[in-house]
Structures are given as structure tokens and as C-alpha cells.
Amino acid sequence: MKKINSPDKLIEWRRRIISETPSYEKTIVISSGTCGQASGSLQIIEAFTQELEKRGLETKVRIKITGCHGFCEMEPNVIIYPDEIYYIKLKPKDIPEIIEKTILEDKIIPSLLYQFSEASPKVSKLREIPFYKKQMRLLTGNNIEINPTSIEDYVALDGYQALSKVLFNMTSEEVIAEIKNSGLRGRGGAGFPTGRKWEICHKVDSDVKYIICNADEGDPGAYMDRSLLEGNPHSVIEGMIIGAYAIGASEGFIYVRMEYPLAVKHVMTALEQAKKFGFLGESILGSEFRFDIHLVQGAGAFVSGEETSLMASIEGRRAFPSQRPPFPAQKGLWGKPTNINNVETWANVPLIVNNSADWYSQIGAETSKGTKIFSLVGKINNTGLVEVPMGITLKEIIFDIGGGIKNDKKFKAVQTGGPSGGCIPKKMLSLQVDYESLTQAGSIMGSGGMIVMDEDTCMVDVARYFLNFTQEESCGKCVPCRVGTRQMVNILTRITQGKGEEDDLKKLEELAMTVESTSLCGLGQTAPNPVITTIRYFRDEYEAHIKRKSCPALSCKDLIIYYIEPDKCIGCMLCKKNCPVGAISGIRKEVHIIEQSACVKCGVCMDVCPSKVKAVSKYTGRKKDKILKNDSGNRMKK
Amino acid sequence: MDIILKRYKTERKELIHILHEVQKEYGYIPVESVSAISKYLRISESEIFGILTFYKAFTLEPRGKHHITICMGTACHIRGAPKILEEVQRQLGIDAGETTPDRMFSLETVNCLGCCAIGPVAVIDGNYYSNITTKKINSIIKEYKKIE
Incomplete structure (x- = not known):
């Protein structure tokens, strides 16, 4: 192939590519970005290739490997053209059936279709899925059409x-x-x-x-x-x-x-x-x-x-x-x-x-034109990359496209802009997404991360997480960023451990101001944002940690306990078997007990407890103290 | 080492490319290679040490046979990555950034792998594991231990 050395040659080349592409009866598009490969897309590609070869269908059916389509949670997925049938979360064992029914007989396999919840209807076409409907995929749309290596x-x-x-x-x-x-x-x-x-x-x-x-x-x-x-x-x-x-x-x-x-x-x-x-x-x-x-x-x-x-x-x-x-x-x-x-x-x-x-x-908002890609992740039902016109509201992104919060939990906040951004609370959900509005809310547009948090997310811990991140990533060249972020992490860590002091919030705010105004580069100048916004919008959570030594989100390890509800435990021994430190005692069909002093709070017991039983609970604050008191009381009696 | 170096110009901008290749080839940056690079690029050894220890990609210690990376990105964090990390540390008896004494496993954390929709994510020897729980990671590590 010679170099394309004029505009006409480019047009001619394009015409030739289109006319020389053999026509296939069907095309199977397999998304295989990093998310896809992590979820097993390579095995799916392998299975399709083998199956088509076995049946001698290679000349009739084409496999097209593309990058990410955005709906990463549904990986590995395929779209079968011309009917645009969208199959999700595939396993290699599904492939022969797809070839048999969909490719050869034009029949749809309902069990592989997307369904928002058990009560909602099954959707067979990609573009009819609510996740895609409200998007405007100017930049990402072609990902479905293009083999990135071609x-x-x-x-x-x-x-x-x-x-x-x-x-x-x-x-x-x-x-x-x-x-x-x-x-x-x-x-x-x-x-x-x-x-x-x-x-x-x-x-x-x-x-x-x-x-x-x-x-x-x-x-x-x-x-x-x-x-x-x-x-x-x-x-x-x-x-x-x-x-x-x-x-x-x-x-x-x-x-x-x-x-x-x-x-x-x-x-x-x-x-x-x-x-x-x-x-x-x-x-x-x-x-x-x-x-x-x-x-x-x-x-x-x-x-x-x-x-x-x-x-x-x-x-x-x-x-x-x-x-x-x-x-x-x-x-x-x-x-x-x-x-x-x-x-x-x-x-x-x-x-x-x-x-x-x-x-x-003409696309977008007054001062922010075009579309923006957001990565909608965290405690949200439809996770993935969404491309929307600027000016859309947070609510539309999170609830219409994102399908709301996982497991019917309550929405608490959305974090935008990464470690330089801030947390936006529920009351501001109708906020328009553009550069200025987000800045006014104390956050930033940033590169487009949108991390959704629910009632189980502790905002103090989130602030600590980000500050810990920036502190570790601070290059150390200027003092405010190097020392200031370290001091802020120390205070935040203390608070999450239940060792917070009355004037900690004041200290944090002072440090934030200093780091923000005196750091050399953007990393330091924006590092305090997660702390400033969480204090602004979630002061009560900080106060609960500091004054009552309790974590309302039941997240901070030092402030919670895991407890097996005696009236719910069926004595199946699963928790006991899986506990990595042997902190659970009990025999078959009898109530199990967690030895609180040995518990490392890894949460395995809660993970493995059968979903119908749900006998493991978390407690904080006064209720936790009461259980601990009873616990030691019982031991004394023994 | 000479074979690697010959592929690059004797310019400073090649330093990080060279370090990447040495890390890939040996699994770490052997001290001897630093003096070779120093002579080749005419940058002092101390400066090269300064640079290679600044970047997380390079290690001066050999890694374990199986290399485990746990993603600590925000999305993974709120979906329980800290618990996963603790569990792996407990299972292997090492902290992040360390290698087991038998050189079988090494463990490190990463800020974000960009697979946020399927977190928490762990990568073992280049294989990605998605939506992991403490239980799942335990059985994965057990499998690796069994192979050995």
C-alpha cells in the first residue's frame, strides 16, 4: 500500500475500503476493551471463532472486535447485526446456542437480554436501553463501529x-x-x-x-x-x-x-x-x-x-x-x-x-459547549461511561441514565473531579453539569469521574481517602502540599478512628486554606477540595465521629462492630468456617457468636451469611457500646 | 544490558524508556544496570536513583513469581477494596510493596486501573479479576498456592 498523498486519494481509498469489504449476512460485534477483557471477552472471542469455524460459517458471519462501548457492567457483551441484538454477561457456554438460534434461525434468546430489574421488560436492542437513550455519543459512538487496530x-x-x-x-x-x-x-x-x-x-x-x-x-x-x-x-x-x-x-x-x-x-x-x-x-x-x-x-x-x-x-x-x-x-x-x-x-x-x-x-450549555464523557461509577445500578451534552442535570445522569442507586439504597452524594474535586450532596441533584456550576458547588468538572455514594459510604472516610491519595502522590517539592496534606490526613485518620478532638474541624479548615492558596501546582491547590466540600455539606457526619465516636454510615472500622443477631442465626457455620482469624464460635444449628476482641472486622461473615438469613449486622455508637458491655458481661459470668 | 542500551540514543529523554525496559526484562532494576545506564547516558548514578525511586513503576528488589496488584481507586475503595487488601495481606503475611520470603508472591496497590465499573479489581500476573469479595480473593490465592 502506497502513502495517501492527496485529498482525492484519501476519498478514493475510503471508497475502495467500503466497496472491497465483503458482505456478510451477520456481524457479531464483541467489545473487548480492558473492562471487557477483565470480564472474559477474550474467551468469548475464542468461543465464537471456534464455533463459526466448526460450522463453516466464517464467510457468512463476521466477528468484529472493538473497544469499550461504555456499559462496562454488562461485559462481556456482543451486538449482533443487522438486527442489533444485544446480549450481555456472556459465558463461553452460551456461544453455541447463540450461533444455533440467533445466527442460524434469527431467534432471540431471552435469557441473554438486558433487563433493568426483574420487574422490567427485557430489551433486545442496544439503543433502546435507558442507559443509552439519553446519551449523545459523539465521541464514543464510533467505538461500536471501529476495530481500533484497523x-x-x-x-x-x-x-x-x-x-x-x-x-x-x-x-x-x-x-x-x-x-x-x-x-x-x-x-x-x-x-x-x-x-x-x-x-x-x-x-x-x-x-x-x-x-x-x-x-x-x-x-x-x-x-x-x-x-x-x-x-x-x-x-x-x-x-x-x-x-x-x-x-x-x-x-x-x-x-x-x-x-x-x-x-x-x-x-x-x-x-x-x-x-x-x-x-x-x-x-x-x-x-x-x-x-x-x-x-x-x-x-x-x-x-x-x-x-x-x-x-x-x-x-x-x-x-x-x-x-x-x-x-x-x-x-x-x-x-x-x-x-x-x-x-x-x-x-x-x-x-x-x-x-x-x-x-x-449549539450543543451543550451557555458557557460549556459540546458533550462530556463521564465515568459513572460507585454505588450505581448502571455503571459505565456516559457521554452527555453539557448542561444536563446530575439527576438525569444518575437516575435516568444510571438507573439510580444499587440495591435500593439511599443516594448520599456524588463525587466529581477526582482528588481535586468535591462531593455534591443530594439537595443539589438538580445542578446543571457545566464548568461554572460545578465550581460554584465547590467541586470541579475535572476529567469526568463521577463517583456515586450511598448511605453506606462514610464521607469522613472519603475525605480521608482522597487526602491520603494526594499526600502519597505529592511530589514533595513545595512545603504546603508536602506537609499540609500530611497533617490533614493525620487529623482525618484520627477522626475515623474515633480519636477526633473538638477543634479538629477548625484545624482542618485552616490547613485547607493554607494548602489551597500557597501550593505550587494544581495538585496541592485543589487537594483540600474533598475536605472542604464534605465539611460544608456533611458537617453532621464529622460531628458524629468526633463527639459521639460513631460512624453513621457504619463504615469506619474502629467505630463499628459486627454482631450476629441471635434471633436470626440458623447455625449454618458458614461464617465460622470463613472467618480468617477464628473469632467466631458456635456449633451446628446453634447461634454463633463473634468474639469481639479477636474480630478484625474484615466483614467476611457478613459476605458469606446466606442472603435469606442475613444474621450479621453492624453497629456503631451507643448500640455498639451496649453490645460490647453485654459481651464482656457474659464472659465474666462464664 | 548492552543490548538494551544500544537500542536507545544517548539522550536524557531515553532514561525512563530504558528503565521501563530493564524493569520488564529483569522484573526489577538491578543495581549494576544503574551504573551501566549512568555511563551510557552520562547522568550520575545518584540522579538515576533519585529518578527511579520517584516513579512507582520501578523497583530495586526482585518481585515474586506471582505479582498481585490490588486497585485502590475511588470506585474500588467505596466498593470495599481496603477490606480486600487487608485480607490479601493477612493471607500472604506481607504488606503492600513487599514480597513473601519464598519469593512466590509480591503485592502492590495501584491508584486506579480504570476498570471502575467492575470493581473491586485485582490483577494477578496480568490476569484481571473483577467484582472480587474477600471470599473470592481467598479462593483465587489458594488456587495459585496450589499450583506451586
Whole structure:
């Protein structure tokens, strides 16, 4: 295959790909991103391949392996075209039946269909599922159509057409104007207008300029960048080439965190393909423009996600942030002007160029245009990646798309923005999701993690978790972040252990203010957010821990006990057998008892107690004290 | 070591790439390799130590035959990852970041694997295990012990 060296050749290649694809009677699309593979998609692919071979159906039925479709909880799943039948949570043993009934006889197998709950109807088509209905999948929609290791699949769906349009019909100023008019803002967290960022870098006079794709998606609970890189890497690469043309950069870097091995693999393949076909390298598409992209793998440091640290890491140094200004646009990588955008931002670029800024700016809210991908996770029924127009309310995301809280528990809060974000309480569920509203609520848009918490989640523990995270990930360069976060963790840990003191909240608030206003980089400046918002919205929980030494969510280990209800226990001995420390005594068909002083509170007894019996309970506060008192009383009697 | 080094330019930006490859090849960064890299890239050994100990990806100690990673991301955390970690630590008798004396198992935690929908997640020798409970992880570890 020769390089594609003109816009016409690209169109011709696309036509050829489409016309030369053999027609199949049926296509089985198997989603196989990291979530899918973790749930067993590779075995499903294997089973389908073998079964089709066995029956000699390879020429009639095609298997298409794609990246993540978003509904990760239903993995491994397949969609069978042309009827778009959606089967979920498959096991290799289901495959022969699918071939037999659905592929050969066009019959639907009801037991493999999606059903929200036992009372709700079974749904056979993907797009009819409530999870997908309210979404607007502009960036993630193609994940279903594309085999991420095939550049042909991307080109068939108009891939690299935006690049062709830009290189031959637009000046760099026009591209920047288009991105500016679209209203696109950075999806990495801060929401800086992308077009303006490009313009600043474009205007700096320099012989060498760089662009970077920040794929060091470190926020725990966010994985949309992984999904885009795994499922549609060329869209990100195309965005970057367009950006490089607009800014005037000759070299680019994709910095992927090492915890994403599949994304690294797919990006590497995509880069090789792009080079092979002439979308990267010298004289791109036959134009005078040249540009190349290198892949850099992170090495497990959260702070690398901060732009100045990321550049230090690419240069082969410790990922230490540096003072801004000078901003990367003036003095970045190796002292040269550098433009950094996040994966999702880059993926938006071809979309805007293809459809126009006018079209794009009509999607979304007043100041936040376009769609945003959120990872809806935690205690929610439908977990996965959701792409929605900005301006949608939290309630719509959590209840209409997410299907509400798991096991009919009560919603307590939603955490957005990762360790730099905050917790938003129930009373603010009607909040519009856009950059400004989230900031006003004390949180941030961040990279798009949306972690739903229910009544069993302890907000003090959540704050402690995040502070512990930032404290461990603090690079240690500046004092407020290094020492301040440590002090905050110490106080929070003490509170969760029941050793909180009256003035702890005041101390926390003071520390938060200092760390926020005096830290060097974004990591430290935003680290106190989880503490500030939980104190603001859940002060009563802090007070319960400090004053009454109780954890209302029954979560903090030092403040709770596990207790076997004598009137419920059937003496099945399961808990006794599974207790890792031998803290449970009892004989068959008699009530079992937990020896509280030996219990390590691992919760295994609660996990294994049959769901019909549910004899193990957790207690905190006064009730816990009462049980402990009786317990020691009983022992005394013995 | 020379074979690895030859593949790279003698530029500082190659350092982390080289360390990744050494870690992959040996399962850790042998002290001797640091002096080889130091000579090759002309960066002092002390600086290389500073850099490699800064990043979590690199270890100076060999890992166990089976490497267990427990995800401690937010979604996994609120779905019970701390309990899972404690249980594994109890089962193996080591803390996160350590290796059992017989070098059979090593244990580490990771901030987020990005499989938040199917948490808590553990990875053993590159195989992902989803929706784990304390009971499930116990039986998985027992299986590994049995193989040995």
C-alpha cells in the first residue's frame, strides 16, 4: 500500500475500503476493551471463532472486535447485526446456542437480554436501553463501529477527512478561529478555552514547537481517556495533527500512563499505521506540512498529569512541577513553546472541523459547549461511561441514565473531579453539569469521574481517602502540599478512628486554606477540595465521629462492630468456617457468636451469611457500646 | 544490558524508556544496570536513583513469581477494596510493596486501573479479576498456592 498523498486519494481509498469489504449476512460485534477483557471477552472471542469455524460459517458471519462501548457492567457483551441484538454477561457456554438460534434461525434468546430489574421488560436492542437513550455519543459512538487496530475502519467512517480539509482548505488562523468559535474548552479539568490556548502558542515566534496529548489519566475513578485511546485511537491522533498544523508544531508526544497497557498497545499500532499511510511524517497527505508523534509511557506518578510535571517526565527527569509563568505556551518542553491538551479535547477537534463550529456550539450549555464523557461509577445500578451534552442535570445522569442507586439504597452524594474535586450532596441533584456550576458547588468538572455514594459510604472516610491519595502522590517539592496534606490526613485518620478532638474541624479548615492558596501546582491547590466540600455539606457526619465516636454510615472500622443477631442465626457455620482469624464460635444449628476482641472486622461473615438469613449486622455508637458491655458481661459470668 | 542500551540514543529523554525496559526484562532494576545506564547516558548514578525511586513503576528488589496488584481507586475503595487488601495481606503475611520470603508472591496497590465499573479489581500476573469479595480473593490465592 502506497502513502495517501492527496485529498482525492484519501476519498478514493475510503471508497475502495467500503466497496472491497465483503458482505456478510451477520456481524457479531464483541467489545473487548480492558473492562471487557477483565470480564472474559477474550474467551468469548475464542468461543465464537471456534464455533463459526466448526460450522463453516466464517464467510457468512463476521466477528468484529472493538473497544469499550461504555456499559462496562454488562461485559462481556456482543451486538449482533443487522438486527442489533444485544446480549450481555456472556459465558463461553452460551456461544453455541447463540450461533444455533440467533445466527442460524434469527431467534432471540431471552435469557441473554438486558433487563433493568426483574420487574422490567427485557430489551433486545442496544439503543433502546435507558442507559443509552439519553446519551449523545459523539465521541464514543464510533467505538461500536471501529476495530481500533484497523485504520481502514476509521477511514471508512470519514476518518482523516477533517485533516484533509484543514491542510488544503484552511489556514492555521482559520483553524484556530474555528476551534475558538466552537466554544470547546479543555476536558482535562480546568476548562481553559482550547482555541485561545492554541492561539497563544501559535503567536509565539520559535523555530521549534511541540504539542502534547495528556493521557496520564490519573484521577481514580475516571477512565474515558483510556476508552477513547483503546477504542478509537486515530480520532485522537487526527485531532493532534490538526492542532499541530494550527499551532505550527513539528513534533508531538502522547503521554500514556503505564497502568493502561491496552491503550499503549493500540496507540502504538495506530501511530505506525498513520506513519505508513502518510498521515504522519514528511509531507502529510502530499502537503508541505510535516509532523510526527512519539509515544511516551508514564511511570506511575499521579503528579505527571500536571502539565509542567508531565513535560519534566518526558524530558527524562523527575515529574516535578515548576512555577508558572512562564506558561508552557511560552516556555515548555526543552524550553520551547508547547501546547498540551487532554485526550478527550483532542478527540473533539476532528468532530468540530467536520461539522463546523456553528453546529458544535449549539450543543451543550451557555458557557460549556459540546458533550462530556463521564465515568459513572460507585454505588450505581448502571455503571459505565456516559457521554452527555453539557448542561444536563446530575439527576438525569444518575437516575435516568444510571438507573439510580444499587440495591435500593439511599443516594448520599456524588463525587466529581477526582482528588481535586468535591462531593455534591443530594439537595443539589438538580445542578446543571457545566464548568461554572460545578465550581460554584465547590467541586470541579475535572476529567469526568463521577463517583456515586450511598448511605453506606462514610464521607469522613472519603475525605480521608482522597487526602491520603494526594499526600502519597505529592511530589514533595513545595512545603504546603508536602506537609499540609500530611497533617490533614493525620487529623482525618484520627477522626475515623474515633480519636477526633473538638477543634479538629477548625484545624482542618485552616490547613485547607493554607494548602489551597500557597501550593505550587494544581495538585496541592485543589487537594483540600474533598475536605472542604464534605465539611460544608456533611458537617453532621464529622460531628458524629468526633463527639459521639460513631460512624453513621457504619463504615469506619474502629467505630463499628459486627454482631450476629441471635434471633436470626440458623447455625449454618458458614461464617465460622470463613472467618480468617477464628473469632467466631458456635456449633451446628446453634447461634454463633463473634468474639469481639479477636474480630478484625474484615466483614467476611457478613459476605458469606446466606442472603435469606442475613444474621450479621453492624453497629456503631451507643448500640455498639451496649453490645460490647453485654459481651464482656457474659464472659465474666462464664 | 548492552543490548538494551544500544537500542536507545544517548539522550536524557531515553532514561525512563530504558528503565521501563530493564524493569520488564529483569522484573526489577538491578543495581549494576544503574551504573551501566549512568555511563551510557552520562547522568550520575545518584540522579538515576533519585529518578527511579520517584516513579512507582520501578523497583530495586526482585518481585515474586506471582505479582498481585490490588486497585485502590475511588470506585474500588467505596466498593470495599481496603477490606480486600487487608485480607490479601493477612493471607500472604506481607504488606503492600513487599514480597513473601519464598519469593512466590509480591503485592502492590495501584491508584486506579480504570476498570471502575467492575470493581473491586485485582490483577494477578496480568490476569484481571473483577467484582472480587474477600471470599473470592481467598479462593483465587489458594488456587495459585496450589499450583506451586
